[in-house]
Amino acid sequence: MISKRKAGATQNLIMFVLFIAPALILFSVFVVAPVFQGAFYSLFNWKGAGPLNRENFAGIENFTRLFADKYFKTALWNNMKVIIFSLIFQLPAAFIFALLIGRGKTRGSVLFRSLYFFPYILTEIIAGVIWKFIYNPQFGLMTQLASFFADTKREIALLADPSTAFNAIFVVLFWKYIGFHMILYIAGLQNVPTELEDAAVIDGANRLQVIRNVIIPSMKGVISISIFLSVTGAFNVFDVVWAMGQGGPVHSTETLVTYLYNFGYKRFAFGYGSAVAIVIFLLCLAFNFLYQKYIVGEEN
Amino acid sequence: MVTKKRYEVIRFILSAIIAFIMFYPILTVLMGGFKEKGQIFSDPFGIPNPPTLQTFGEILGATGTYWTLIFNSVYITGATIAIVIVFAMLASAALSRIRIRGQKALFNFFIMGLLFPLTVAILPLFLQLRSFGLIGSRWGVILTQAAFNLPISIFILTGFFRQIPFELQDACSIDGGTILTFFRKIMIPLSTPVLATVTIIVFVASWNQFMLPLLVLSDTSHFTIPLGVMQYQGQYASGWNQIMAFITLSILPVIIFYFALQRYVIDGLTAGAVKG
Structure with missing residues (x-):
């Protein structure tokens, strides 16, 4: 009996190893190893070829250079801008969209939902190219609006002006990802107890009071997920920015990841680029940790 | 009223x-x-x-660009989905159905991958792929992308497999079936909906992926749709009607897929996010 059980255990172990090996190998080689290699490379002044030794060891020099670079500061600030603007404009708007079409059986709500959500599945690069057309200075929407309302023939080139380019890109990000947050909120709305809402209405609460005191508190979970995904996503913005100007004009729309590409990969500065990657990773990790600890933790 | x-x-x-x-x-x-x-x-x-x-x-009639891009995107996305589904299912089955020590630690090891976006690892990945001779190859994109989709897929599948009662598995083994029988006859049929979720998540991530093929693929004959659109709009900078037609043809398959299966697509993508 014992030997039979032992045989069973061995068989289980073999089976386990066979089943897990393909995923484990692929994951270790292509995900885990590069992350650790990156952390190592970031300490060297290295072009991606030749040995890593004492001669090109740079310590934390890459990091100090990084934080002294003005374009890196621009990139960091742009990422912060995405986070702040999303929290102030995008998520509340997504919440309003959800309230509009996510409750009851409003006519057409299924169609509306898929139309609002569609930009989210659209390829980022294609979204960027479409908006480049919309912003076109010669015939684009802005120029047309200006000639319609202000009666000028002036060309409006939002993407060519460093002071407006990034805000113009944010509009695209707003449009692209709002549907996703809306769907999260719609899912959250299903969990709001209707009795509680009815009770509040009977007690004479107006719509705003119901939203503030009944709906939002019962959606805390979904709202905290949405904020979390919005912030971590913002650190990794690349495709849309790339399609609309590759970080230009004059590096004004650089984000952390376009900076990594332009100043790391393009110049074959693998040590310096890896330092950028490590900073992105640590920012995400720090946010993750603080958010879990202070925001999500509070709720439980 | x-x-x-x-x-x-x-x-x-x-x-x-x-x-x-x-x-x-x-x-x-x-x-x-x-x-x-x-x-x-x-x-x-x-x-x-x-x-x-x-x-x-003009676009459809020309040999080259458009059809090549569609072919490459389908090829790369298809292969990525196939690898992720097979590898993630096997791993999730092991992590949820075979009772063994150290299981939890391995599960957490995979889940840790959710913290590593592709962008963070892209430079060392480039060097890694170069040393494997995979730069310039579609398989460089496929394998990397598959690896980065494993954590979320394993997370979703393991969560689902754990809910299948162990009694079913015991009943199966009493009837003389091995774990493979159990896998084939019970688990795969039961998991169709959750496999659809994983497929949709991997499809969207892979179809839209830009940075990875940008670094890996150099020959235009290997380009995927996002790379092709980027290149096309640079080439025909003033021919916006051509660019629009090109984009229309590129997103048409996705539009049809989306509006036909919108419920599954929307639920699948958000389910993955909420669980992640």
């Missing part, structure tokens, strides 16, 4: 206006390809007048 009805009407009108604004950029593209070159400049956002199919004909 009257105010309630009026409220519903206002709500409908407001929703319709937002829907119009949200979808109009897409509509502009869908109409743009049917316009003649002159009209795209004089009336970029209006209805095609007269509509022409010539631009589409």
Whole structure:
């Protein structure tokens, strides 16, 4: 009996190893190893070829250079801008969209939902190219609006002006990802107890009071997920920015990841680029940790 | 009662206006390809007048670019999905159905991958792929992308497999079946909906992936749709009607797929996010 059980255990172990090996190998080689290699490379002044030794060891020099670079500061600030603007404009708007079409059986709500959500599945690069057309200075929407309302023939080139380019890109990000947050909120709305809402209405609460005191508190979970995904996503913005100007004009729309590409990969500065990657990773990790600890933790 | 009805009407009108604004950029593209070159400049956002199919004909008729891109995107996305499904299912089965020590630690090891976006690892990955001779190869994209989709897939599948009662597995082994029988006869049929979720997540991530093929693929004959669109709009910088037609043809498969299966697509993508 014992030997039979032992045989069973061995068989289980073999089976386990066979089943897990393909995923484990692929994951270790292509995900885990590069992350650790990156952390190592970031300490060297290295072009991606030749040995890593004492001669090109740079310590934390890459990091100090990084934080002294003005374009890196621009990139960091742009990422912060995405986070702040999303929290102030995008998520509340997504919440309003959800309230509009996510409750009851409003006519057409299924169609509306898929139309609002569609930009989210659209390829980022294609979204960027479409908006480049919309912003076109010669015939684009802005120029047309200006000639319609202000009666000028002036060309409006939002993407060519460093002071407006990034805000113009944010509009695209707003449009692209709002549907996703809306769907999260719609899912959250299903969990709001209707009795509680009815009770509040009977007690004479107006719509705003119901939203503030009944709906939002019962959606805390979904709202905290949405904020979390919005912030971590913002650190990794690349495709849309790339399609609309590759970080230009004059590096004004650089984000952390376009900076990594332009100043790391393009110049074959693998040590310096890896330092950028490590900073992105640590920012995400720090946010993750603080958010879990202070925001999500509070709720439980 | 009257105010309630009026409220519903206002709500409908407001929703319709937002829907119009949200979808109009897409509509502009869908109409743009049917316009003649002159009209795209004089009336970029209006209805095609007269509509022409010539631009589409030119793109579809030309050997090369468009069909090559579609082929590469289907090839890379298809292979990625196949690898992720097979590898993640096997791993999740092991992590949830075979009782063994150290299981939890391994599960957490995979889940840790959710913290590593592709962007963070891209430079060392480039060097890694170069040392494997995979730069310039579609398999460089496929394997990397598959690896980065494993954590979320394993997370979803393991969660689902754990809910299948162990009694079912015991019953199966009492009847003389091995774990493989159990896998084939019970688990795979039961997991169709959750496999659909994983497929949709991997499909969207892979189909839209830009940075990885940008670094890995160098030969235009290997380009995927996002790379191709980027290159095409650089080449035909002033031929916006051509770019619009090209984009229309590129997103048409996705539009059909989306509006046919919208419920599954929307639920699948958000389920993955919420669970992640």
